[in-house]
Structures are given as C-alpha cells and as structure tokens.
Amino acid sequence: MSLTLPRRNSYDPGVDAVRWPDVASLPPGGYRAKAARALFAHVARRMELQILLPDGTNIGAGGPDTPVLRLVRPAALHRRLGNGGLIGFGEAYLAGDWTADDLTTVLTVFCRRMATLVPPSLQRLRDVAVHRHPHTERGTAENARRNISRHYDLSNDLFALFLDETLTYSAALFGPGDGSDAAAATTTWDDLADAQRRKIDRLLDAAGVRAGSSVLEIGTGWGELALRAAARGATVRSITLSEEQRTLALQRVAAAGLGDRVSIELCDYRAAQGQYDAVVSVEMIEAVGYDFWPEYFATLHRLVTPGGRIGLQAITMPHDRMLASRYTYTWIHKYVFPGGLIPSVESVESSAAQAGLTVTARHGFGRHYAETLRLWRDRFAARATEVEALGFDATFRRMWEFYLCYSEAGFRAEYLDVNQFVLTREEG
Known part of the structure; x- marks a missing residue:
C-alpha cells in the first residue's frame, strides 16, 4: 500500500x-x-x-x-x-x-x-x-435546548418519511410483549405501529397509569404516549425542548379531541413543578449527560408523589464501557446527538438510589430495537428521493444511513440494550 x-x-x-x-x-x-x-x-x-x-x-x-x-x-x-x-x-x-x-x-x-x-x-x-466534549454541548439548562433542536428540529417532514404512523422515535416491542427474540425475528413494516403502541402501553401499565392518574411526561416526542395515556382517562402534562415536536404534537392532541386532558409545554426537566402519580420518560435520559444524572434523578424524586411510580425507558451500554467513554466526544455527538451519554443499568440503579428512588422492575428488549432500526433504515433508503426534495443533500443522507446502521449494529452485537425501568419513591 x-x-x-x-x-x-x-x-x-x-x-x-x-x-x-x-x-x-x-x-x-x-x-x-x-x-x-x-x-x-x-x-x-x-x-x-x-x-x-x-x-x-x-x-x-x-x-x-x-x-x-x-x-x-x-x-x-x-x-x-x-x-x-x-x-x-x-x-x-x-x-x-x-x-x-x-x-x-x-x-x-x-x-x-x-x-x-x-x-x-x-x-x-x-x-x-480522544476528543473531549465541547463545553458548549454540556447538558446545562442553557445548552440543552440548542442540543435538542439540532436533531429534533431538523424537520417534522423528514422524520415522518421513515417513522410509522404513530411518529414514535424509540424502540418498538414486537410480539406478545414478553420481549422474546423470536417475536422480533419476523418483523415487517406493517408490524411497526402496533409494536410501538405495545411498547407505550407496557410502560404505562408498569407506571400504573389509569383513569384519574396525573401524569408527567419528560420528552414529548410527537405525542403518541401522551395521547395513549389520555385515552385511558389520565391527565397528562408533557414537557419538551423541541419547538417542532411540540407544534405537531399539539396538532395531534387537538385532532384526537384530547386537549382538555393533555398540555404540552416547552420546559426543561429541571424547571418542571408539581407532583404526579406517575412520571414517564422514553429515551430522554441519553441526552442528559453524565455530570447531570444526579440532578435528573433528584428531579424525578421531587416530581413523583410518595408511593408513585416512574416509568423510564433507556438505551443502555456495558458499565465498563460507559465509564471508559463518559467524557469522550464521538461521531454521534458531532453529527447526530450533541451532548449526552448512554447510561448503564448499574448507573441507572445507583443514580436512582442516591436520589432516594428504588428500581423495582426492569425489562430488556434490545433485539427489538435492532429490528426497529432495520425497518427505519429500509424506509429511509426507499424514500431517498423524498428526503432530497426536503433539501437534505447526499452527504446528509449518507450520514443518516451511517447513524441508523451504526445504531442497529450496536444492538445486533449486544453492545447496546434497551430497558424499561420502574422506579418508586417510598411513602412518607
């Protein structure tokens, strides 16, 4: 050579x-x-x-x-x-x-x-x-909105091209809900929307959300979880830092006739007030950042009523790799998700315990995320012409392909997992 x-x-x-x-x-x-x-x-x-x-x-x-x-x-x-x-x-x-x-x-x-x-x-x-995180991307209250906007405010139309009708941008749960690999091995695009609803319903069940519950959602996405919780008869306050997501989520809430049960606000998790029977958050902790996990879990403790439950869905990585890479600036940070860090199961458990919360249940289904990502990348590739028409050039499309494939590879290699945790705050 x-x-x-x-x-x-x-x-x-x-x-x-x-x-x-x-x-x-x-x-x-x-x-x-x-x-x-x-x-x-x-x-x-x-x-x-x-x-x-x-x-x-x-x-x-x-x-x-x-x-x-x-x-x-x-x-x-x-x-x-x-x-x-x-x-x-x-x-x-x-x-x-x-x-x-x-x-x-x-x-x-x-x-x-x-x-x-x-x-x-x-x-x-x-x-x-290795490169270190830029100070401007640390998960402070001042930086967090800009970090979130760089990804989630790209274009609602872009995400709609490769997500299913629920507009859910997190791991789906295929099959009967037991997380089995067999259920995830035979998936098709037609299975995805139901699998996303199954994932949401499982987390709502685990958090005890029912008619009359007061619910706080941290990280709105495009509103599907808030809609499904409200359809159960719960009252939902959902907070987000993405203006694009909030705009579309509010439209979906209005179209469903649930505006009296769902409010959606631009609000950092640290600024949220009140106490709720259930706090739910799906794949938002990854954006918080290692240095801010203590504040994040202390906020969860403050926001849930004594005896209430927290439903937390999080991507996880091995604890030793998390410790080794916690301050490393990566390709994903530079091009896709600025700031943040994927936690380990151990770090979730220890951070929760330090805040006075107890992990009472955990359900892993990483194989299902691999299949979710496969369906997304196939859909994205099939609609490349429409992505280009939105103004995203060939390098962006190659970047997005690399991001989706790299993420899928992490789950197929079992380097990454995804877990639903239930956390409780003691009575009194």
Missing part, C-alpha cells in the same frame, strides 16, 4: 465544504497518519471481514463468505483516523473514502470488538488521544 498522501487542496470528495467542512477536506498527514495506518492494519488482521484495498488485496481476517469493507482512498482514511479516531472513521464513510457491501453487518463486527479495538498497550493513552 502506498504511503503517498494527497495534497490537502487536491482532495475533492464532491461534498459541500460549507455545510460539511470536516468531510470535504483532509486533516494533515504526518506521524499521526502513519500511526493510524499501522493501528488499522493491526485491527484488520483480527476482524472477521474482508477489508479490500483498491487493488483487491484482502488485509482482513475474513474469508470469501464474510462481509466486505472496501477501502477507496486508504491514505485519506489514515489521515482521518490519525486526527479524529472513530470520528474520522465515520467522516471517511461520509466522504466515500471507504464503503461496504452491507454496512450494518460490517459495523456489527466492529461493535463486537469495541472493547478490544485498541491494543491494551495503547489504551492507557486514551485520555490524551
């Missing part, structure tokens, strides 16, 4: 340099690129993949029946890896420096090796080598 690197100004992947500056150009080469080349070769020799150079040479450990990763511009990939690590790896995909015949399967192989990608002898240099 040649070590000749393209001149910075000669590199042109055909990407809008104003919108995607770090994709359109290359970082400097030098010793970092050479070190990244050596490290990538070391990793490749341990991966059950075909990793093909432009001349067809396979530097991976996989045979002819294993997934294929194709290096289009190896030297460019090395520069990006040397400067940005896994951020650079993702940017290289956006630029077309590498591609894959089946992106999800390739990324699943990487996810299975996530804890051992970097040799132990180099892992002690992690604190020096």
